[in-house]
Amino acid sequence: MAHFIKVAKKLHELNNLHSLFAVISALHSASIYRLTKTWACLSKKDKQQFDKLAELFGETDNWTALREYLKSISLPCIPYLGIFLTDLVYIDIAHPAGSPHRVTKMNIVLKALERYQSSEYEIAPLPHVANFLNSVRYIEELQKFVEDDQYKLSLKLEPPSPVGSCAGSKESVKETVLQGNVTTFNISPSHKLGSGSLRLQGTSHQGKFIPTHRKCRSLGSKFISPKSQP
Known part of the structure; x- marks a missing residue:
């Protein structure tokens, strides 16, 4: 847990919010979140860091915290795409085809995405990391992560109280x-x-x-x- 909190912190520093959200969501999954004894072993610093990063992705008031944060940072950035998909779906429902505001509002969302796409990171690639990532068969790896199996493993690691x-x-x-x-x-x-x-x-x-x-x-x-x- 401490390792992935450090990974999340580094992703936050790189403005890779999409991957950061994936790490935070995984740590909030039922099979991980219920491990009370394991969470208790974390240092106070790691717990505070995790809580701070988790607050960034609160869904209160239509992701206000995350939207304000996106306005305050500079490029390059990989934003959490869920916000933009949510906005597009909302516009599609609220403004049916033929509405004068439909195209205008959708263009605003798409231009924001285009702005992030145009930004580039200046990070020197590491050959051994690149070789490892190219060797991973992602679909087969993802199929190994079955939610029920993960929860059973969680119960085995920390059985529920009587x-x-x-x-x-x-x-x-x-x-x-x-x-x-x-x-x-x-x-x-x-x-x-x-x-x-x-x-x-x-x-x-x-x-x-x-x-x-x-x-x-x-x-x-x-x-x-x-x-x-x-």
Whole structure:
């Protein structure tokens, strides 16, 4: 983890935001994010660096943080392409064919992309790195990364806490506070970027709450009262 945080930092210095987003997203994946004991081994500096980089890709207010950052940096830069694809899809939906604003707004997005394409990095190539990258069969390598297999490996490395234990991992409930008939608990948003936790508040009329256990409220069939039966 510390190694890839350093890789992410270097990508940030090079303004390679597209690859930076890939690294941050991978570290936020469920199989990695839940490794509480492993995260605890990171130095305070690495944790702060990771949180700072993750905040850059927050989706709040239509990626405001990342958009403002793109305006403040100089070329060369490889931007996160997801922003531009999102904008193009939005324009396509909001301004149908024949709209006077459709072409104008799409041209603004495409010109921004063209500006980044025209920038060039002045980095001396390393022959041994180039030879390695040319030897990798990318499609075959990608097929090895199956999400279910990665999660099973994660569970093997750090088994989940026993049922009833309050020392759950990051993907389980972090905090349970029972006050009267109100249950407040935190669920770590491993599927989203950001360092905060998603706090849910609800009213509990059930028995003792067991962390890491979810009770299904419905089996998908409609309940029929005996009185309403013919």
